[in-house]
Amino acid sequence: MRPYTDQAASSATGDAAAAGPQQAAVERPGGTDRRRLWRSRRYRWDIKYSPYAFVAPFFVFFAAFGVFPLLYTGWSSLHRVSLAAPNDMQWVGLRNYTRLLEDEFFWNALRNTFTIGVISTVPQLLMALGIAHLLNYRLRASGFFRVAILTPYATSVAAATLVFVLLFGRDYGMINWALDAVGLGKVDWQSGTLSSQVAVSTIVIWRWTGYNALIYLAAMQAVPNDLYESAALDGATRWQQFIHVTVPSLRPTILFTVVVSTIGATQLFGEPLLFGGASGQKGGASHQFQTLGLYLYEQGWFNFHLGRASAIAWAMFLILLIVAGINLLVARRLRKSQ
Amino acid sequence: MTKLLRARAGRHLHGGPLTYAVLTVFTVGSLFPLVWTAIAASRNNTRLSQTPPPFWFGGNLFKNLQTAWTDANMGLALLNTAVVAGTIALGTVLFSTLAGFAFAKLRFRFKNLLMLLVVATMMVPPQLSVVPLFMTVAELEWTDQLQAVILPTLVSAFGVFFMRQYLVQALPSELVEAARVDGASSLRIIWHIVFPAARPAMAVLGMLTFVAAWNDFFWPIIALTQDNPTVQVALANLGQGFVPDQSVVMAGALLGTLPLLLAFVIFGRQIVGGIMQGAVKG
Secondary structure, eight states: OHHHHHHHHHHHHTTHHHHSHHHHTTTSOGGGHHHHHHHHHHHHHHHHHHHHHHHHHHHHHHIIIIIHHHHHHHHHTTEEEETTEEEEEEEOTTHHHHHHHTOHHHHHHHHHHHHHHHHHHHHHHHHHHHHHHHHTSBOTTHHHHHHHHHGGGGSOHHHHHHHHHHHTOTTTOHHHHHHHHTTOOOOOTTTOHHHHHHHHHHHHHHHHHHHHHHHHHHHHHTSOHHHHHHHHHTTOOHHHHIIIIIHHHTHHHHHHHHHHHHHHHHTOOHHHHHHTGGGGGGTSTTSTTOOHHHHHHHHHHTSOBHHHHHHHHHHHHHHHHHHHHHHHHHHHHHHHHO | OHHHHHHTSGGGOBOOHHHHHHHHHHHHHHHHHHHHHHHHHTSOHHHHTSSSOOOSOOSOHHHHHHHHHHHTTHHHHHHHHHHHHHHHHHHHHHHHHHHHHHHHHOOOTTHHHHHHHHHHHTTOOGGGGHHHHHHHHHHTTOTTOTHHHHGGGSOOHHHHHHHHHHHHHHSOHHHHHHHHHTTOOHHHHIIIIIHHHHHHHHHHHHHHHHHHHHHOOHHHHHHOOTTSOOHHHHHHHHHTSSSOOHHHHHHHHHHHHHHHHHHHHHHHHHHHHHHHHHHHHO
């Protein structure tokens, strides 16, 4: 592969112009005229249209499985649609949306999504930052530590949640056994509101902290060491170097992880579904950890209201846009205050 | 002086005992649930409903693996997941490289507008299209067919963005122009210049996509059933029974995770390197 490209590069400086299609046409015998014309036309077409051919697959698939469903979701959110007969749509206008606003379970799901989002994202990113900082030191076995903290990333939502269901078990779970052993008493991780949300968040934190730590570590290694050296020259301690050099340099990366984690938190689905066992789609017996994603699933695939499910989907999108807007504002404010 | 200074600054600092202690705690926290999955899978349901919970392996591992294999249709599930994740990873890498190259190095009308569209689509959550996708799949009678899972996930906006960012820097424009002047067709340029230059990024993107597709949950659980499941669908069904045998559930979880865990044991460093590289580029 390589030699060809080198050859192409060197011949471009030498006799390349002569080999170009237009010039090549000049001194050939007349019989091949048509072929030459055809070749140069094909060449021009290639230059003109091949970029579209290269981006076409993405846009074709995206139109079919992204844009069309997106718009159709909006359309079906204005209808009464049953899962039993999805083609029999009845126009109801904005009723699905007004109904959502009066629906206590929607507000409950929104609240839960927000709370679980905060208690899973904030500690996760803070811990990831701390771990990345430690991994940035010169260490023995640093390769081992990196691989080990990334391992949870390889497990699926399903596998991870099923293990944590056992670990968080009320009567025989290992976490309650440990809490009991140190005299703190058992916690009912399934049925309490805050406790169940903490349990669900733990699964998210466990799976994603290592991944985020590596992203931070990569950004830290791109910080020029001169900055640290001049800070050290000014007598900055390790902690001061971290606060005044590392964190400011990482600001764009931190914003990136915050946005990605926010999107992830808005869509939280698998962890609460499987944490709830047989009543998973409700998010626990009293909906105590039902997220918006779960509520959509329950409305559409358990209560058969696909129209309502569509309205929930658009509401989620709206919320995501608002959150993204707030993120952007905060980022701009931070940049200005610097 | 400089040497001394360097030793007190940034990356050149050595980690102290406390660093090792904290990292060890996090390592144990990361690995323990996985190890305990194996421990629980080697016990039986009765032993798992006792205090204290088991801390060491029992003798039921193979029996439980066998039960999970039959009860959850694990053989078929693993095969399906390999096909689905492999196809999605290949498709994503191929289409992202083509589109990424066009956005990075070629000139065409509406280029900036189209790129903006690609980036904007990264914000759209999958929930937003799941209802019509489900209707389409039902209409085409694709329920329980693998293409119902593969086709909607075959391209990725992130992939296009990622490859574009990489190729802008990694592929010298002169090289492409020189090949053009030599009369090389676009396909020749793709094959002999773009693919070799993009190979490291293609590997990273392929790996990230494969892991994500292997672990994908939301759409597969709506589009597929127990009759033709992916691993995640099979596990969900295994765990959502009313009185599940927990040791069998753990055996199933182990089976579903083992292929990726093995890849981690063998390629761990490369995977870490790939993610860190992707983080900087992306």
